[in-house]
Amino acid sequence: MNIKRLIFLALIVAGIVAIIVASGQEKKVKFPEGEIVITDGKKSLKLRVEIANTPLLRSIGLMYRESIPDDFGMLFVFEEDTRSGFWMKNTYVPLEIAFIDRNGIIFSIQEMEPCEKEPCKVYYAPKPFKYALEVKKGFFERHGFKVGSRISIEK
Numbered sequence: 001m002n003i004k005r006l007i008f009l010a011l012i013v014a015g016i017v018a019i020i021v022a023s024g025q026e027k028k029v030k031f032p033e034g035e036i037v038i039t040d041g042k043k044s045l046k047l048r049v050e051i052a053n054t055p056l057l058r059s060i061g062l063m064y065r066e067s068i069p070d071d072f073g074m075l076f077v078f079e080e081d082t083r084s085g086f087w088m089k090n091t092y093v094p095l096e097i098a099f100i101d102r103n104g105i106i107f108s109i110q111e112m113e114p115c116e117k118e119p120c121k122v123y124y125a126p127k128p129f130k131y132a133l134e135v136k137k138g139f140f141e142r143h144g145f146k147v148g149s150r151i152s153i154e155k
Contacts, residue, residue: 029060036075036133040149049133053077062134063090070142073135075153081128088115094137099125104151109140
């Protein structure tokens, strides 16, 4: 994809998000739902997730949510490996993000803090990834998952 087309698509998505936010509709955006299983050795956990699988849904993510359940996540799915960054603008809950390769292996986990005013920190994976999982801060330690744990998408 050439750079002009990529910039054009990014501007379109940004415009759509701005319209949704300005109209107060961001809370009404419906994400597909599914389940993933996180495993590490003999330990496994089934987790309910919302799926951000389009540019629009990925740009909204967990913005504007006052709280999220402890055992809930948002799975960001990309069509191909990416180096996209994540930020916490208009996100009120401290989160952790796991960057996951195309084989379902977690290779990086980072803590992300809410951003009250710009400029907001952008969080990047150390290498390209196919999936990213955002969960409430403390999730991975609480459940004993770490870099090297595996994610499989159930539905």
